[in-house]
Amino acid sequence: MKITTEAGERHVLAITVDNEAGVLAKITGLFTARGYNIESLTVADITADHALSRITIVTSGPPPVIDQIIAQLDRLVPVHKVVDLADHEAHVEREIALVKVAGTGDKRIEALRMADVFRAKVVDTTLTSFIFEITGNSDKVDRFIALMRECGLVEVGRTGVVAIARGAEAL
CATH class of the missing domain: 3.30.70.1150 (ACT-like. Chain A, domain 2)
Incomplete structure (x- = not known):
């Protein structure tokens, strides 16, 4: 379900990353450097061997900006996968x-x-x-x-x- 706010459509991004020092700084740095706002951010270890973490970010913006954010996140080395849950109705x-x-x-x-x-x-x-x-x-x-x-x-x-x-x- 896509929710529209003053800043654009609300998107929930689920990002699977390596669980290592500095990864969160890289992700948030990408948002900061480009002037994107993070409305909510959570991080948790998701594997038994502690190798991967899942970062959940809520952000808003028009579709081209969200597409750009996802593309830029996908290019970061510690990122394994980026999924926009707003694209998954359920x-x-x-x-x-x-x-x-x-x-x-x-x-x-x-x-x-x-x-x-x-x-x-x-x-x-x-x-x-x-x-x-x-x-x-x-x-x-x-x-x-x-x-x-x-x-x-x-x-x-x-x-x-x-x-x-x-x-x-x-x-």
Whole structure:
């Protein structure tokens, strides 16, 4: 599913790379040098022998710019494969956020009620605050955070998007 933003179409790029020092700097350096924005970035080791990592980058831009980004990424030595998950209609995206909300009385009750609606879990609590864990697509996380602003939002920590294509085959 392609989502259009002010900066262009939103794309989720899954990049398989060698798991070695400096690779992430090369990838982000490519974006920086050309003035491309990274909206979200996650990296994780994906093989038992720790030889490969998967970098998931969310970026936006018109199709020719995205095509240029993919072509330039493909040319980097430590890159094995680049896949634009926006080209795969069926993919799953998730993000985790920890959301700290402070409040007492009605605000506290309202925060708990909204957390229940969004299926956010309470992972820590004091007499004056909660830390909620919420998992879902970025839109769901954004909506939850926006509602928590009304209840006394203090702080947010987000993981960034992780995504994978649906189906039996690996990318």
